[in-house]
Structures are given as C-alpha cells and as structure tokens.
Amino acid sequence: MIIYGTNGAHLHTAPLPGLACPSCATPEALQLSVFSRYVHIYYVPVLPYSRPAVTQCLHCQQAWDEKALPAAIRPEVQAFKKQFRAPIWHWTGVFLLVVGIVWASVASSRDDKANAAFLAAPRAGDIYTVHEKEGDPNYSLLKVVSAEGNLVELVANQYQVNNSHPIDDLNAPAKYSKESFSLTLLDLRTMQNKGQITDVDRPGK
Ligand SMILES: [Zn+2]
Structure with a gap:
C-alpha cells in the first residue's frame, strides 16, 4: 500500500x-x-x-x-x-522523479549501444535474450558457441520463461540444446530490428 x-x-x-x-x-x-x-x-x-x-x-x-x-x-x-x-x-x-527518468533514459541508451556493439561483433559465450515477436511475454536464450567472419554458431535454450530477464532462470549448460545452428550477422541485426533479440549479455561485461 x-x-x-x-x-x-x-x-x-x-x-x-x-x-x-x-x-x-x-x-x-x-x-x-x-x-x-x-x-x-x-x-x-x-x-x-x-x-x-x-x-x-x-x-x-x-x-x-x-x-x-x-x-x-x-x-x-x-x-x-x-x-x-x-x-x-x-x-x-x-x-526525484525527473532525476529517475533522466537516469533511466541514459542507462537504457547506454545499454542499447552496448547491445548493438556486441551484436555486430559476436564472441563465444555471448547470450541473447530472445522472444518470438515484440509483445510476446515468454522469453528464452540463445548462446554463441563460436563466431567466425559473417557466421555465428549458436545453441538455443530449450526452455522459456514469462520474464524479460530469463538469464538467471535459464542460463545453465544443461538447459541448452546439444544441436547448434548458424546465423549470419545480418540475421542477428534483423532479429534485433524486429524486436526478437531484446538484450545481449557478454559474460564479464
Ligand atoms: Zn483589528
């Protein structure tokens, strides 16, 4: 209350x-x-x-x-x-409200820039928060296995949760598929533009 x-x-x-x-x-x-x-x-x-x-x-x-x-x-x-x-x-x-709004917008624009930079140059271990389409409340993860040139090798998490920050719940090695698949850098950028990739986490960053 x-x-x-x-x-x-x-x-x-x-x-x-x-x-x-x-x-x-x-x-x-x-x-x-x-x-x-x-x-x-x-x-x-x-x-x-x-x-x-x-x-x-x-x-x-x-x-x-x-x-x-x-x-x-x-x-x-x-x-x-x-x-x-x-x-x-x-x-x-x-x-306080004005300070909070300014802080949130600065933090969010910094996060967007970091996400775009990570997505343009993937590294093994990067984790993408994904959902089917904008507005879908269920989220899952994709993990980069390797990246070379224009191709990115990924494994999909086999679970999804009703939470836009699923990394705490889902990021356990056993929860990822053993089968990997490839996407191009253009595919990744397209997914981000469509709102399917909502966050990029680089371990240690
Ligand atoms: Zn008087």
Missing part, C-alpha cells in the same frame, strides 16, 4: 506594513501568515499545490482567510504574500 496524502507547513508570519485593520481601524496591527500545502508520498513532499494565507489583526484578533479578505486590503495583502514561496524541498518528489 502506498501511503500518500497532503500536508501543510508554516512558511512565514510577518507584519503587514502600511495597513489599518478593516475591523477595528488600528494602524500597523495586521500580520500575515503564509502556509504551504503539498502532496506527500510516504511523507516525502512531492509538490506544493497551494499557499493559503491568513491575515490577522493583533489588536482585535479578527482573522480572515483569503476568500473572506475585505476588498479594501486585498490587493496589498496579495502583493505582500507573493514574496513567501514554498521552499524547494516541497518539490523533492518531482525532483
């Missing part, structure tokens, strides 16, 4: 200069308190969504939220409030 909700934090309380209380007319007795409301997930602030403010007279104790604010002082109060922003840590979740 994801624990999420909203929370509030007090940002600032400051005297409102140059204004008289709309209720008791005492000058220089108003103060403004500004709060930040934010969404949290597991109590980590994700993003702030509102900044409620309360104006209070220290003399007559009358208080107004923004909706109830008398029109006579509303523009001054709203202009004064602008200087109190939510602190940057109320954006922690958004920040």
